[in-house]
Amino acid sequence: MRDEHKLKARIRALSDGAATGLAILSTVLVVAPLVAIFVYLVYKGASSLNLAFFIEVPKPVGESGGGMANAIVGSAILLGIGSLIGVPVGISGGIFLAEFGRGTKLANAVRFTADVLNGVPSIVMGIAVYSLVVVPQGHFSAFSGGVALGIMMIPTVCRTTEEMLLMVPNAVREAALALGVPNWRSVLAITVRTASPGIITGCMLAFARVAGETAPLIFTAFGNVGRNMRLDEPIAALPLQIYVYALSPYDDWHRLAWAGSLVLIVLIVLAVSLVRYVTSRGVLKGAS
Amino acid sequence: MRKYLLARGNSALADRGFHWLMVLCALTIFGIVVLIAFELVVRSKLAWGKFGFDFFFKAFTDPYTNLPMYWDPVNGHFSALPFLYGTLVSSFLALLLAVPLAIGVAVFLTEMCPRALRGPLAFITELLAAIPSVIYGLWAVFVLVPLLREHVNPWLTKLLGWTGFFGDSNPTGLGFVAAGIILAIMILPIVSSLTREVMTAVPHSQREAVLALGATRWEMISMGVLRNARIGIVGAVILGLGRALGETMAVTMVIGNSPEIHQSLLENGSSMASVIANEFAEASGDLHLSALMELGLALFIVTIIVNAFARLLVWAVTRGAPSSAH
Numbered sequence: 120m121r122d123e124h125k126l127k128a129r130i131r132a133l134s135d136g137a138a139t140g141l142a143i144l145s146t147v148l149v150v151a152p153l154v155a156i157f158v159y160l161v162y163k164g165a166s167s168l169n170l171a172f173f174i175e176v177p178k179p180v181g182e183s184g185g186g187m188a189n190a191i192v193g194s195a196i197l198l199g200i201g202s203l204i205g206v207p208v209g210i211s212g213g214i215f216l217a218e219f220g221r222g223t224k225l226a227n228a229v230r231f232t233a234d235v236l237n238g239v240p241s242i243v244m245g246i247a248v249y250s251l252v253v254v255p256q257g258h259f260s261a262f263s264g265g266v267a268l269g270i271m272m273i274p275t276v277c278r279t280t281e282e283m284l285l286m287v288p289n290a291v292r293e294a295a296l297a298l299g300v301p302n303w304r305s306v307l308a309i310t311v312r313t314a315s316p317g318i319i320t321g322c323m324l325a326f327a328r329v330a331g332e333t334a335p336l337i338f339t340a341f342g343n344v345g346r347n348m349r350l351d352e353p354i355a356a357l358p359l360q361i362y363v364y365a366l367s368p369y370d371d372w373h374r375l376a377w378a379g380s381l382v383l384i385v386l387i388v389l390a391v392s393l394v395r396y397v398t399s400r401g402v403l404k405g406a407s
Numbered sequence: 408m409r410k411y412l413l414a415r416g417n418s419a420l421a422d423r424g425f426h427w428l429m430v431l432c433a434l435t436i437f438g439i440v441v442l443i444a445f446e447l448v449v450r451s452k453l454a455w456g457k458f459g460f461d462f463f464f465k466a467f468t469d470p471y472t473n474l475p476m477y478w479d480p481v482n483g484h485f486s487a488l489p490f491l492y493g494t495l496v497s498s499f500l501a502l503l504l505a506v507p508l509a510i511g512v513a514v515f516l517t518e519m520c521p522r523a524l525r526g527p528l529a530f531i532t533e534l535l536a537a538i539p540s541v542i543y544g545l546w547a548v549f550v551l552v553p554l555l556r557e558h559v560n561p562w563l564t565k566l567l568g569w570t571g572f573f574g575d576s577n578p579t580g581l582g583f584v585a586a587g588i589i590l591a592i593m594i595l596p597i598v599s600s601l602t603r604e605v606m607t608a609v610p611h612s613q614r615e616a617v618l619a620l621g622a623t624r625w626e627m628i629s630m631g632v633l634r635n636a637r638i639g640i641v642g643a644v645i646l647g648l649g650r651a652l653g654e655t656m657a658v659t660m661v662i663g664n665s666p667e668i669h670q671s672l673l674e675n676g677s678s679m680a681s682v683i684a685n686e687f688a689e690a691s692g693d694l695h696l697s698a699l700m701e702l703g704l705a706l707f708i709v710t711i712i713v714n715a716f717a718r719l720l721v722w723a724v725t726r727g728a729p730s731s732a733h
Contacts (some may be wrong), residue, residue: 131623135728138625142519145511149595150528153535156546156592211432219426220433229433231718236440238646238714239707240653242680246687246703247443250450270439277436301427323536331539334655334680338687358541362656365545373549380542387537395530 157384164381167374176346177360183371187379189346193261193355196348197340198330200265205272205329206322208312212273213318215281218306230281233274242269242341245335253339261347261354264340271332272325279321283314286403317403327390331383333358357383421647442643443707451701453693454485462701463487478666478682480691485698487705489666493583493676498651500587500672505595510633513594513602518628529600536596544660547589552661555588556580560673573642574671581663583672589661591652598647601721605639606632642720648712653706655680679706 152164178185212229220226244267287310295305311318315350333356336342342363343351357379364376397403454462466475467484477486516528557578562585564575609632617631633640663675664685677685679702689697 122452132624134626135623138514138628139519142511142515145508146515146520146528148511149508150531153592153595154533156533156543156550157535157538160542160546194640208432208435211429212436215433216428219429225430227435229436231715232436232440234718235711235714236436237712238649238653239440240655240680241441242653242655242683243443243447243703243707243710244698246450246683247446249687250446250700251442273439277433302422306425312681326541328537331541333539333541334684335682338578341688350612358539358656361545362541365541365548365660367696376545380539380545383539383542387539388534391530391534391537395533 139225160377160380164379164384167378168381169378171206172375172378177344177375178371180369185371185375187355187357187360187375189343190355190357190360190379192346192348192381193340193343194330194357196261196350196354197264197268197336197356198326200350201233201268201272202326203327204269205276205325206265208269209273209276209322209325210280210318212277213284214306214311216277216281218310219285230278233277237274237278240334241271241332242334245338247285249338250337256351258351259339259341259353260351261340262350264336264354264356265350267339268329268332271329271335272322273327275325276322279324280314280318283317283321283324283403284310286317287313314403316397319396320390320397323390324394327387329359330386333362337362412721415635418664421500425572440711444704447700447704451468451697451704453697454701455697457694458485458698459545461486462698463491463521479669480686480695483692483694485694487616487679487698487702489668490677490679490682490702493586493662493678494652494680495664496672496676497586497590497678498648500583501590501594501651502644502648504587504591505647506596508591509595509599509643509647510602510640512559513606513632514628516599516603517606518624518632523575532596532600535654536600538547540593540656541660543589544657547585547657551589552580552585554580555585563673571670572672574669574673576671577663577674579663579675581661582674583662583676585661586658586678587672589657590654593654593657594647594650597650598643601643601646602640604637605636605643607720608639609635636724639721639724642717642724644718645713645720649710649717652713653710659684679703706728 150206168372171184172188173186173191174188175184175186176189177187212233216226216230220229248263248267248270254264256263290314292305292310295309296302300309336356336359340356340359342359343355347354361376361379361383364372364379367373462485466477466486466488467479468474469476476484477489478484503731516525521530559575560580561575563573567573568575613631613635614627617627622630658678659681662678662681664677664681665675666677666682667675669676683699683703685704686695687699690699
């Protein structure tokens with residue numbers, strides 16, 4: 120009888136140890152390769168990056184050198200259009216969720232739809248925008264690419280704005296209303312302003328995320344080997360160029376692809392760190 | 408007095424205007440979903456009218472060889488079977504690899520991890536979740552695929568070749584296994600951070616009660632935490648599945664892109680998203696385009712259902728609990 124108890128206790132202790140070991144092992148198994156991938160990307164990118172990358176356009180096959188200036192400018196234009204569409208709509212949607220719709224059925228439905236829209240594959244966004252914008256227009260264009268990116272920004276911006284606004288204490292709103300400030304001014308000048316560091320970094324995060332989106336651009340922005348500033352013509356984009364170069368057989372193009380991915384990674388690290396920094400202090404502490 | 412009333416009237420008007428403007432912006436989110444669905448339905452009508460449900464369930468027969476044939480843009484034969492197969496196989500392979508690891512990581516982070524490590528690990532997870540698909544694809548093409556080709560695949564063939572799932576006829580290193588692994592790496596952060604969120608939402612009293620009965624730590628985790636959080640964990644896994652189903656670029660770069668069905672996981676395949684990415688821009692004719700649109704519509708519907716279901720499950724558990732992870 121005693122032995123049986125002892126044995127049971129041993130087994131329990133052993134399984135406890137085994138479970139702990141497995142949890143630690145899986146963490147190591149996950150974190151180590153992920154960190155390795157990250158370091159590898161940074162290393163490869165850093166060793167391929169030079170000034171020419173930022174100021175030259177791609178050279179024809181066979182010539183070495185060249186850069187991705189056209190893709191960087193193209194990405195900037197696409198992201199500019201995207202932000203013009205995604206940021207105002209997203210922030211307003213977030214204001215509605217946090218300030219006007221709290222607890223209502225409509226707000227819950229909007230929140231749910233935003234989450235679901237966030238999960239729609241980007242390639243589906245791409246073909247939807249293709250048939251919405253590219254087909255009526257008759258050709259691929261920078262504008263259609265911007266629309267696709269803008270639509271993809273909306274749910275992220277909307278949800279972070281809401282979360283940041285919810286962190287603003289109610290006392291601040293009440294103080295504004297008690298002074299007779301109209302509601303719309305209290306929302307814009309007090310609540311949104313208090314939460315603005317969080318909202319801005321949230322927008323940056325959405326910006327960094329769509330900066331790396333490739334699938335929605337294949338059939339909208341399409342890509343372009345030369346410089347282009349016109350919105351109604353196909354335009355190059357950094358992730359698109361990375362995709363094309365990665366699958367090409369030329370070492371020089373591979374080098375450019377690595378350098379391009381480093382640029383995107385730096386953008387993302389900046390955005391993620393900023394969000395963490397902002398949400399670790401002041402009233403916004405603990406948000407997101 | 409008059410001035411006062413006027414000011415109030417103005418601000419009431421402005422208030423209402425502002426309110427409705429915000430409502431309008433919130434409603435555009437509905438609008439976008441409806442518009443996407445509408446466009447996809449309209450553009451896929453042609454293929455739907457021609458093939459109906461057969462599009463998803465039936466193969467064609469090659470008149471010369473009598474072998475099954477699926478995707479032949481030149482002769483206008485379109486069947487989505489190999490893409491459904493590819494999407495499902497690569498996604499489930501990814502879940503198989505990622506879920507146990509993700510749960511292990513979540514258990515470690517919520518229950519065992521020293522406080523000092525928690526922040527950096529959460530930061531890394533967040534960072535990895537934000538790295539673009541095309542960059543994972545780039546890494547896979549230059550590191551993962553050569554590794555599989557030189558070392559892992561021959562070993563798999565030798566060890567498990569008898570099962571029929573690991574034949575050695577594909578010398579490229581591309582294929583379902585490569586796609587499954589890269590997908591697993593990509594969905595790990597989201598699955599593990601959501602699992603963590605769900606586990607954190609389990610009240611402390613549950614843990615304390617189990618510990619008070621003399622349970623070991625593992626018994627506390629399995630009875631007190633995992634059992635209470637299981638619905639939410641299933642939600643997290645399904646959300647990971649949703650990501651994997653629609654993931655495009657990385658899969659396109661490593662799956663091999665051939666519209667065929669093979670039993671061997673080391674063979675080239677193709678997924679719904681990857682065939683759209685590959686063929687859409689140079690589709691040959693309206694029927695081809697419409698067939699690709701129909702694939703997109705199917706992907707849209709499936710991911711919406713999967714995501715909605717997963718969100719509901721996660722909400723059911725975390726509702727009312729303070730959220731600590733995103």
